[in-house]
Amino acid sequence: MKAARFHGPGDIRIDDIPEPSVGPGQVKVDVEWCGICGTDLHEYLEGPIFIPPKGSPHPLTGQEMPVVMGHEFAGVIAEVGAGVTNVKEGDRVAVEPYDVCGECSACAIGRYNICRKLGFVGLDGQQGGFAERCVVDSRWAHPLGDIPTDLGALVEPLAVAYHAVRLSGFKPGGTAAVFGSGPIGLVTTAALKAAGAEKVVVVEPAAVRKAKAPGAGADVVLDPTEVNVPDAIRDLTGGAVNELVFSEINLIGTLAYCEDHPATIGLLRDKKVDATQFITGRIGLDDLVGKGFRELIDNKEENVKILVTPKDLL
Numbered sequence: 001m002k003a004a005r006f007h008g009p010g011d012i013r014i015d016d017i018p019e020p021s022v023g024p025g026q027v028k029v030d031v032e033w034c035g036i037c038g039t040d041l042h043e044y045l046e047g048p049i050f051i052p053p054k055g056s057p058h059p060l061t062g063q064e065m066p067v068v069m070g071h072e073f074a075g076v077i078a079e080v081g082a083g084v085t086n087v088k089e090g091d092r093v094a095v096e097p098y099d100v101c102g103e104c105s106a107c108a109i110g111r112y113n114i115c116r117k118l119g120f121v122g123l124d125g126q127q128g129g130f131a132e133r134c135v136v137d138s139r140w141a142h143p144l145g146d147i148p149t150d151l152g153a154l155v156e157p158l159a160v161a162y163h164a165v166r167l168s169g170f171k172p173g174g175t176a177a178v179f180g181s182g183p184i185g186l187v188t189t190a191a192l193k194a195a196g197a198e199k200v201v202v203v204e205p206a207a208v209r210k211a212k213a214p215g216a217g218a219d220v221v222l223d224p225t226e227v228n229v230p231d232a233i234r235d236l237t238g239g240a241v242n243e244l245v246f247s248e249i250n251l252i253g254t255l256a257y258c259e260d261h262p263a264t265i266g267l268l269r270d271k272k273v274d275a276t277q278f279i280t281g282r283i284g285l286d287d288l289v290g291k292g293f294r295e296l297i298d299n300k301e302e303n304v305k306i307l308v309t310p311k312d313l314l
Contacts, residue, residue, distance in 0.1 A: 002310060003131035004288050005066040006043060006051055012069065012289050020127060020135040027087060027138045028079040029095060033153040033307045034129030035072035036292050038183070043069070043123070044293050050123045059117045060099045061125035070308070071097040071122030073129025074144065074152025084138040092144040094155035095129070095136055096261045097121035113163075113258040129153075130288060132310045142261045147268050150282075153307055154187075154275045159257035159264040161188040165195050167254050172196025175237055178218075181209040183305050186216040186278055193217030194272040201236060203229050206301035215277045281306035284314055 001019045006012055022028045043049055051065050052058040074094040077087050087093060099119035100112045107115050122128035127135055144152045161184060170176065176192050178185050181204040192200050193216075202218040204210045205225050213221045222232050234240060257264075267273045280303045283291045292306050 001132040002285055003068045003126075003128065004070065004285060005068050006047060007066045009045065009047055012044060012293070013066075014286055014288070015066070017068070017126065017131075019133055022079050022081040022135055024082040025084060025138055026081040026135050027077050027084055027093075027141050029073075029075040029093060029134045029136065029141065030078040031070075031073050031075040031129055031131060031134055031310055032149040032313060033074055033309050034070040035153045035157065036288075036296060036306050036308060037072050037157070039071075039123070040069055041293060041296055044289075045297070050120065052124060058099075058119050058124040060101060060119045063125035067124065068126050068128035068131050068134075069122050070129030070131065071095075071120050072153055072156040073097070073122075073134070074149040074155065075134075076149070077141065078133065080138070086138055087141050087143055091141075092147065092149055092152060093141040094144055094152040094261060094265065095121065095134070096140040096142060096159070096257070097129070097136070097156065098140060099124055111258060113256045130285060130308060130310070142265060144265060145269060147265065150279065150307055151268055151275050154278060154305065155261060155264050155268070156257075157183055157305070158187045158191065158267065158273065158275065159260045160184060160254075161191040162264045162267070163257040163260045164188060164254040165191045166260065167252055170195055170197070173198050175199040175201070177201045177203065177233055179203045181206075181213040181216070181218070181221075182300075183278065185209075186212055186304060187273075187275075189213060189216040189218050190273045190275075191267075194267050199236070201233060208302045209304070212277065212304060215274070278305045279307055280304045282314060283308055285310040 057064045077091045100115040101117040104116040199219045201220045202213040203222045
């Protein structure tokens with residue numbers, strides 16, 4: 001089957017590799033759409049970063065570069081292994097692209113997203129979304145129901161935003177500022193509005209991305225080349241530096257997602273988030289580098305999310 005593999009910085013090739021086989025508790029996904037993530041671009045330009053380099057195989061997969069890329073993907077279940085009950089052949093699914101140990105202290109308390117051996121499908125081995133088919137443990141295959149797989153490919157970045165908003169403790173009626181309206185900034189804006197934000201302020205200098213912000217739910221868009229952003233936000237919120245102290249504001253780090261995919265899919269199903277607006281391009285797998293990676297690198301301000309299909313869906 002065809003798969004896009006990372007061989008080194010600036011070297012991603014469409015290779016012919018063996019089709020993966022399904023083991024007990026696993027499912028094979030016939031990939032239909034996979035989004036290009038900023039992480040993929042960093043790997044292309046500067047990697048290996050998360051990708052295991054030659055001589056240093058990943059502790060969970062035992063694999064090293066070249067690896068199959070792509071972790072924002074959705075498709076249709078083509079085959080199920082023994083013991084799988086949560087999905088069946090023909091189901092549309094979005095994949096939560098993790099490899100976790102299940103044994104460390106983080107996994108033991110259910111915070112598998114900070115597993116001490118954490119790996120990502122599409123970065124740590126021969127499974128990934130920039131391929132015709134991919135095998136994952138069935139726990140990571142989340143049913144989409146009637147949601148089409150192009151929107152399903154946006155569940156992963158939406159889950160990143162949903163997770164961040166959830167961990168923030170944000171309450172309905174509150175105000176939030178989002179710095180940057182690239183893919184994650186836009187979906188974070190959408191997640192905040194879905195969580196009941198009364199006002200979301202987006203800070204962004206790029207014209208195309210500024211134009212996208214209101215559609216994602218931004219109430220105010222500030223261009224940092226035109227205004228003093230801290231002063232403008234203080235004016236909009238009536239706030240001051242003392243609010244940071246008197247409200248005991250916390251700075252919280254968030255990583256990816258953890259048990260957030262079902263709720264994120266629910267946002268799409270209930271039409272609380274219009275994800276279609278974030279798709280700014282669709283290409284075939286053979287055009288991944290030229291019309292995908294290079295387009296996003298060279299024309300970043302004109303794009304949000306480019307989706308890639310290894311099938312004849314264009």
